[in-house]
Amino acid sequence: MAIPISLIVDDSCPLIHVYRFHKEEVHDSPPYTSDGRLLLDTIPNEFLDRFCDVAQAHGMAGKFSIIPVPAGRGDILSGIDGHSPAITREWLDTVKRRLSDRFDFCPEMLTHNLAVNLSEGGYYDEGESPWSQKQDRSTLTPYLTKAMEYLKAAGFDATGVTSPWTFASDVEDEYIAAIVAAQQNVYGRPLSWYFLHTLHDKPASKPWVAFQDGDTALISIPSTVDDFWWQTIDSPRSDQEFVQHIADAVITSDGRGGKIREVLETGGFPILLTHWQSLFSNGLETGLAALDVVGRRVNEVLASEVEWKTCSELMHLTARTA
């Protein structure tokens, strides 16, 4: 039986380069790459087209985040501040048209930046992750419900949730209860999934049942392969040698080395974590070039061992075998 392999794409959203904004507003660091280049404010729609080209060419599957109120600068329903709403609509249409078959969609909270004050309007003076650690289900449920409502209104079925940073990891039981309640509120769905855990030091990991009560269940989908693409943000290099070097860390050209091989050898599922900014590489798209190489290698040298799966497919598989 082929082992499931899956691609987790975090921080994707129309136009906004969220990393650039939360670096400055949540982490209080200047919006520059570590080698001193200014981080770009926006990611053009053409980059989404090129990501879809790569994902489709290799039959990749997984999940794709849609941040509904990216960096607090507009939202997916009314458009992004300073840009025609048509650009946001076009981005959402492309995602729907080209990724629906083989990717699940999910919100990654509301802003991936400062937490939204739902009762009084405006924003708290802290990021969504630090804010979340002091909450319980009574405040997390409306927050998650709001995030899912945005996706539903934009015509997306959000089958799960992605946690920005380590959102609510200190109150995970409360978070789990809130995810289950929000899925019930918005989509009437008893079975869903969430991504919070990055288990790159536990390569034998597979998804697990985090909560079950009768027919209601929540599946935790962890990542097991680090975001090796991230380093491209901070490098001016985009040459073939650099691209191959990044791909090698994920899977070597003979299939015998790299993190995917380590995960397969220990009996885990290779669940690859990446970020929109890691693939965009501050405009150089070096990360996307490395993803293209990884996709080709998986098909060339691992075709008899692995099979691309969406997060929903991982969820059903885990629920069935639990």
Ligand SMILES: [Zn+2]
């Ligand atoms: Zn994120």
